Amino acid sequence: MVGRVSRLRRWLGRIGVRARGRVPRDRLRSTSPNDVERVRRQYQESEQRFRALLESLPKVAVQGYDRDRRVIYWNEASTTLYGYTADEASGRLLEDLIIPDEMREGMIEAHRAWVEEGKEIPAEEIELEHHSGERVPVFSHHVMLGEHTDSPLMFCVDVDLSDQKRAHRDLAFVTHFDTLTHLPNRNAFETELEGALESCLRRHAGLALIYLDVDRFSEINDALGYEQGDRLLVELARRLGQEQRLTDLISRVSTDEFVLAFPGVNQREDVHRLIGKVQQALRRPFAVANGERRISAALGVSLFPENGLSARELIRNADVAKNRAKLDGPGGLQFFQQHHHDELIREQRMVEQLERAIEHRELSLHYQPQVSVASGRIENLEALLRWQPRDSSAFVSPGEFIPLAERSGLIHRLGDWVMEEACRQQAAWRRAGFTESRVDINLSGRQMLRSDTLARFEACLARHGLTPRDVGIELTENVLIEAEPQVLEDLRRLYHRGVRIAIDDFGTGYSSLSYLKHFPVTALKVDRTFMRDAARQPEDRAIMEGAIFIGHRLGLEVVAEGVESAEQLDLIREMHCDLAQGYFFYHPMPAPDIQVLLSDTAGWSASPS
Template sequence: MFRRGTRRLLQWWKGQQEAAVERKARRTVPASTSEVELVRRRYHESEQRFRALLESLPRVAVQGYDRERRVIYWNEASVRLYGYSAEEAMGQLLEDLIIPEPMRQAVIDAHRAWVDEGQEIPAEELELRHRSGELVPVFSHHVMLGEHTDSPLMFCVDVDLSDQKRAHRDLAFATRFDRLTHLPNREAFETDLDELLDQCRRRGVGLVVLYLDIDHFVEINDALGYAQGDQLLIELTHRLRRQQRATDLMSRVSGDEFVMAFPGVAREQDVLRLVDKVRSAFRSPFALDGSERMVTASLGASVFPEHGMTARELIRNADVAKNRAKLDGRGSLQHFRQHFHDELVRQHRLVERLERAIVNRELHLHYQPQVSVVSGRIENLEALLRWTPLEGEPVSPAEFIPLAERSGLIHQLGDWVMEEACRQQAAWRAAGRVDSRVDINLSGRQVLAPDTLERLEACVARHGLRPQDIGIELTENVLIEADAGILERLRYLYHRGVRIAIDDFGTGYSSLSYLKHFPVTALKIDRAFVRDAPEQPEDRAIMEATIFIGHRLGLEVVAEGVETAEQLALLREMRCDLVQGYLFHPPMPAEDIDRLLVGPGVGHH
């Protein structure tokens, strides 16, 4: 806008001058003294208005130069842009004042060509010299006044581009580099790695890509805050950089994930040596929030050319190996194996099928009775989710439940289980069946998600059931991770009459203290202890201790996986309350349970 306005202004002034000259030439009689003075006064006023307008353009630097390129005009914006006051600039040569040395002769020649031959200087972006010696980016436009006279004047109109150039640099940095660590981002890393792979091909050498994921980084952010998490990432970047060679590449590809490339490496022992170098960055503690904390990372490795020919393939396969390493525990390393990727693809397709399973009515519930050790009666039923695709074999819950957890589908599946279990329990109640409770399993992700327990209570009420008609089973790890709000909600359900059991007791991060403080009504002994108890004294002792502690705390104790008469005899001897397993009843569809509940000798083995 300033460029267009200034150019029109200069052209207007030039036109005024030429018009005055033309009027003077047309006169055939001498003008009177008063007429001459009037013309001079008007010209002087026009010049003053022109100068005032130029000075009123605060961001447009305007300089005027005579035939010899000496300064005759220097506005306030030029003072700010180039650092010379008007007094200092007046009479100085253009090339001595603001033109960098490499450009001087070209500027002199261009000016002479305009004055002598009428070749205009094109408007363009330039870098001119500030008084300090720094270069100043400008868009420079040039206007020649009186070029057909003996005293031509050249005006340069310069607009400061520093802000725009800075913004462009910032944008270029943001598109290539991570803001926090200043490492290349994933896109830049891929580009650089592809170039490095071309070099490796020409040289006939290998390359290793390592994918690094900080273990339990989210816990650091949650416990100490994001500022401390950022400080860890910065310090880790410094440590990893110290392990780099000049030819190595490194990138921060996501929140707590880094990827590195090491050319010239292919042998197994060389890869292990590199891994040891990377792991050395974690051998000393990190200073976080005034204390020291040890940190570990899981690593995945892929090798060029065996595991991929492009940067994207190698990064993906190292990532796959890293994800497999995380399953092995903190600080683990896995080398890429093709079956890792094949399994990942298979699981991805299985998740896609699972998404459609509810709509296609492929999901259903089986129910396994819990039987009284004393009377043999069916006291409760555990609802167990089953998946039988329209095409193909049934899929084991041990496979699709963890997939649902990782993909987030567990919430949708959990809501379906709540609805179906309550619907079936309401149907049994309406038919006057035995007063058995139906227990449903809630995963950790379900319980930790907002409103899950509220949705369960609403579902129970919507089907006209009592709180004691539906129980819930939680793993002990869920209670350990639950916050105060979830525990308060569980206590509310507990006091309303909902039965809350700890499933797979003794297999997680067991702590007897939560049995005292948390709203628990029952313990379920994991089948692993029950299976080996007749032959293994250690398992037998654990099972006996669990029953004893549960009873002393007023809790019901259920043994899972009871399959032999020896196991049952041992549980009777230990005075376990309920048993559940194939010795009595396998998980069954609702119609089979219906026949079982109304048949003769209900609940007896």
């Protein structure tokens, strides 16, 4: 833009001097009438070119002023920029039109110094005044024509910078603030928090930082739409800010996450009082389309200076505590403890090791038989995932790495591997002549969130030449209750094709037998916790009996998990339970050991190879 104005200045200078500069009288006296006429014609043509040039610049405001700074020219762009028509501006003083009061004297002096001393007015970005009184940012350049004559003329060439300034303001806002709630964003919050921490350090004061994550906010967006979700977030931001002191800080750091800082908090009871205020803001229902919605949030708390000396460290540790709180269910609250961070680092390393385990073939399937309570015959095999790192002689507990895989999303890769390996092994056993076995695999809730999980299961069966009766699936009751309609429809289709579908760990989730009639299941596996105490606890015995009775009335096969003694076997035999699974019969075994077992066990037939 500066280059454009410079070129304009040179162009105006060349044309303007011819147009506005006086023709010396001695030159006119020494020329013929024809020469005079030619000079006059050139003057008029130059004048026309000059005016045409000025009017052809719709985005550039040009004003002409005489020696006394009165308007002699005002193009249409000047009207657009400053709000005065050419008639309104004509003859008026420059300083009475567009010069702000604080610039008035300086402008008059600058104009005088140019006219009388030849000191040019430098081009610069300034703010001039609109007819309405508003300020107009412009890049202003000045051209003096005929400065060495008795009638010098000054032209101001002003380029409107409003769009650029607005863009800069918008960029500055976006850089520092959240566009939805108008709260400071994470970067701005960190900067403000560093300043607050320095102040606390000087005053030997504490600070509490709360990290808030709205529970299941994605479900709100899915159910009500993003517009209603945004309205809820704006209202939540308003509530959180309502009780703030001037020194308190708040930020929206991601879609449904907020961070609040409370300087000057030293006592634990004060921290709990602040937490109570935040929780109270969440408890009141939020107005949404066609009604109200109640929400909860996981809260993580870190304290200065105990849990960190920098803004970034405090935010990170509160985030760690928040993630721990989410494991406790909706509305969880956790204060940061160092072992949380240490455990997080350990889990991250384990996730990396687990990813490598898939590639390095450190995973295997062990199989635990299910036997008939009446005959002792092996009926089915449950495939159980095992992980033995290359550099260790011990297995990593599934109770440790399976939940971690679900939280990290790695469960999908593990689930695909289990599905493929179980089908491969079952196909191998089929080829070896073991025709009466069935292998069951577990599908987790996280896996079932993927709409194509059951389709991949069917494709895997077909790929290995297996029938729906060769491999079954086990799901927890919570997964079934929370499943999307399409998942239930797919399960019904598999059910009608003959796939065995069992509810695993029955009794530990929603534990409502009334749900069973709505689900396409063929078997119940009663959780081992009831089996463990059934012989001594009447309540657990009653649950076992009730589950077996209702299961049979619904036409379901019932499996007792965790059978570890003859006493427990006698008990479930009295209850007419169908199948038993547990250490009293068999531990989980690798595939080669299972094949030996199947070959030697009565009731299993192996065809001659």
